[in-house]
Every structure is written in structure tokens, then in C-alpha cells.
Amino acid sequence: MTDVPFQPDRATERPRSQWAEVWAQFKTHRGALIGLAVFVALVLFVSVGPLVWTRSPTYINPNAAEMILSRNKPPSWQAPLGTDQLGRDMLARMMAGGQVSIAVGLVAMVISMVLGTLVGVLAGYFRRLDGPLMRLTDLFLALPLLPLLLVMVMLFRDPLARSLGPEGGTFLLIVTAIGVTSWMQAARIVRGEVLALKEREFVLAARSIGTPARRIILRHILPNIVSPIMVSATLGIASAIITESALSFLGLGFPPDFPTWGRLLFDGVEYIQQYPARVIWPGLAISLIVLSVNYIGDGLRDALDPRIRGR
């Protein structure tokens, strides 16, 4: 053993919490930092934007003559992104659409993470449930998901819209459909982690003093599998946003007066030759948010992995 030279700065440095360490590692990933900045900018655009830019996204001039004059306007000071075929302000529609798109991504991600963690923890912790639950996961993985999503939306959209209103019904349907069809990867990852954790000494210690299974899972297992869940949650937001916009693009998403970025893109396709900007803006927004979220996920995966951290 050689003498370790005394390092004053390291010795006096206050011990940092785990999350400070994670942030320190996250900061070194340039792509992830840019992704985070873009993501925050887009979230601010859709959440704070409407407070600044107060025009209604669904306002159509009731005067028919003025409405016709206000249609398909190029960008101007009144409407920085122009107006659409009914004279609605595109900037306001982009903000409103972004709110729904991001909300769909977040809620669908929460649903799929809750389902995935539940299935994964149950399968990993209780040996008796492992077989059936993993067969179920394999079954879901073998389903052709996009066709099934299309079928689900097509068949349940109208009845749900009738009972819960067109916005609430469609939102609930799409969010549930995406959540129910995207939990499988998370469940597999969580199961693997739980299987390994279950054999560790601290779990054995907890069990030997008579801790019930419920509390072992909540107090000892779950806090230790937060990192993989967070990474797959981030990537889940991206895929949920893409799926929602794909559904909207196929005309099986939200109604036109309740736009999302995907729906705006779908509406713009008809006018792509005359007004390409109407396709470019929503498409760019979808691409940017998915790209930024994917980069954040990449950075998080590195930052949360203690084997990489500090290098």
C-alpha cells in the first residue's frame, strides 16, 4: 500500500447527496444538456406561451366576410406563424396542440410505468406469479400494436366521446390505449432488477426481522429500482408522443378543434403544396421534443449508472 497524497480540496469537500452526483455526471453529457434545454423551452412555450399570446386557438371570425379575408395569411405581426384555412391563429394552435401532445406523453408514460413496475415487481418478487405474468408480457409483446391501437381508437372513440365529451373521451382513450400497450419493456427491466435485489443481504435482513412483503417492496426494493424506471419513463414519453402523433396523422386521433401537434400536421398535409410551413412547424415541434427527450434519456442512463459515474 503506497501513501495516498493528501488532497486538501477532496478532504474538505462536503459529501454530496446522490442526486448531486447524478446531476454532476448528467452535466458532462453535452447532448443531454442541450436536450434538457430544448425540452424546457418547449414546455415553457406551451405552458407560459398562452399567457403571453392570448389569442384563442379556436377563434374563427363570426363575420363570414372577415373570416374569408383572414384565411391562409402568411406570417405577420398579427399572426407570427400565419393563419389556417379557417383563419385561426397558427401560433396559438401550436401552443394549444403542444399542451395536449405533452400531456398525452406524460400521462401515457405514467400509466405504462405504473403497470410495468407493478407487473415487474410482482413477477420478480413472488415466484408463483413469475411464470404467468411473464407469459402475459410475452403475449403483449407478440401483439401487433399499431394495428390494435388503430382498431381500439376507431371502435371506442365515438361511444367514449358521447359519454365523456369529445375532448375528455378521446384523451382518456388515447392515453389508456398507449399506456396499456407500452408497459412490457419496463416490466421486463424491473423484473430483472428485482430478481437480483431480492437475493441481497439487506432484503434478507429485513425479511428475517419479520417485515411483511408489502413493506419490503415499498421500503427496500422500490427505492433501489428508481434509476431504471426513470430511464424507461423518459424514453416512454418520447414513444408515447410519437404514437399519439402517428394516430392523429392517420386521422384517428383528436378532433380538429382540440388540436395536437400530430393533428395540426395531419390538417396541414392537404395544403402542403401551397403552405408548407403548416406542415413544417408541427413536424419540427414533434421531432424536437422526441429528440430532446431521447437525449435526456441517454444522459440519464449514463448519469444513473454508478459504474460510469465519476469517470
Next chain:
Amino acid sequence: MFTYTLRRLLLAIPTLLVISLVIFLLVDLAPGSPASQIPLTVPAEVRMRILEAMGANEPIHVRYLLWLKQFFVVEPLVWVDATFGTAFSEGMQRILSWQSRSPVFDVIVERLPQTLTVVGMAYVVGVLIALPIGIYSAYRQYSWFDQIGTFVAMVGFSVPTFFTGLVLILVFAVNLGWFPSIYNTSLRVTDWESFVAQVRQMVLPVAVLALYNASQISRYMRASMLDNLNQDYVRTARAKGLRERVVVLKHVLRNSMIPVVTVIALGIPTIFGGAIITEQVFRVNGLGALLIGAIQASDLPMVQTLTFIFAVLIVIFNLIADVLYGLLDPRIRYD
């Protein structure tokens, strides 16, 4: 290996049965049933007759079993008849589409070539681009080539195909006018001229899908190469004095291809089902367009059959990928 394959094949049967039941129930029990599509002004008697003609008035288990029989017995027999000129399926009822009243499988066989040429070609092109890129960016890790390759892969992976497709249409079809924006399905290749037209209309959809496929496969290829480049046997090969080309392209590449081959096999089912969006963007009249049309027309037999075919393909290629993995990698023992 043989017993493993046999066991997996046997296990695939209950899986497929459950999947078919799930698909059937989901489509059938949904509120948008065919009965609600008939206008209320139609008299009750006529309504009954319409439902009877569609076979929709039977109880659900009868219809499910009938559909299973048609899918697994009648349709293969029809295929045997068509190939060998026999008459086993004489008088048997085939799965009929509610839209066109023609057998579902005839329509599918009609649409299959379009999907296979465009989407299949895109997959082949994607793989051919992805492999060299993956190999080179792993070999020169963190070089500018690797950085750009990783970024392009991230973009290709993140930007949805409907947006890349529309951008390509805007640039190359609307502004430059090099390629047509709509795929003409009725074009027949008879001479050089029509061949050129066929190639020109295939360029844009193939480019979009190839970019998407290549970005995924190249990342797998790169990761797999990186795993192997640091192994001891690589150092041994270099120490023996083998040339770098032999070390990388023979020793490392062969071992790295094992997981990549299975990833490629797993992606093949998406050729048939996953390209729905691209087919919609470029108006390719393939299986995806058929599914969308059937969904919008509430053509339940068509939707059920198509979705189930996609599921069968996924299960089969999962099996093929697992068996391939065992065949290629002697370290994997299934028995």
C-alpha cells in the same frame, strides 16, 4: 436444439390461440359493432336479414370457432387447390370481406406485392447501409465519423417517418420535381421506360424507411462491435500478427453479427405491418392501406384476419430469431 425448436413450436400454438381470441373479442365486443352501422330507418326485419347475410347474428363463440376453422383449415385448403388444381375446398365457406364480399385472402394476395417491393426493399437497403456504418463507427469510436453517425442515428430514430416523408416530398417532389410524391400502384414494368418510372417512384418511400431502419440497426451493430473489440481474443489475434483487416472483418465481425442477425430477424414482421404510416404518406396501396381502409369501413373480418396475420408473423420471427441465436452462438445452450 431440435427439441427446443419443437417445444417452442408447440408453445406458439396456445400463444397464437390466445392472441386470436384477444383480437377477435376486442374487435367484436367493441361498441362500434356492425349492427350500429345500419341506419335506424331500416326496418327490423331487413336489419335481421342484413346481419344474417353478414353472419353477424350468430353467438360470438360460434363465430370465433368458425373464423378459426376458416383461417386454419379452409384457407390453406384453398391455397392447396390453387397450387395443385385439386378440389378439397369445394363448397367450403371462406372468410369474406364485408366491404367487397370477396374472400379476404384474395385481397391480401393482391396487395402483398406492393408492400413487399417498397417496404422490403427499404429494409434491405437499410440493413446494407447500417452494417458498414455500425462497423466503422465502432472501430473508430468517438471519431468525427462516429459522432456524426450517432447523431444521424438519433435523428433518424426520433423523427417520425410521417415527418421525414413529408419533408422529402416537399423538397424533392414539390420544389425540385425530381420524384413523384404519390406511388402509382397500377404501373407495370414492361420496358426500360416504365422501369425507370418504377425506380423513381420508389426512391422517396424507400429512403424514408431505410433511414429509419438503418438508424436502429446501426446502433445495435456499433454496440455489438464495441463489446467484441475489447475482448481478449482480439488482442491474441493482433499479437499473432494477423492483419488488421482480418482481425476486424473476420474475427470481430463474425462474433458481433450474432446479436445483430437476431435483431434483423425480429424487425422483419414490421415490414408487413409497421409501415402503415409510410404507405399512407406516399399512398402506396399495400397491406397498411388495406388495414386502414378496412378499419374505417368497419370491415371486421378483414381487420381481424390482417391483425392476426401480423401477430402470426411476429410469433414466427421471434421463434426464428431465438433458434438462429442458438445456431449461430455455440455458447447458447437451450437444452
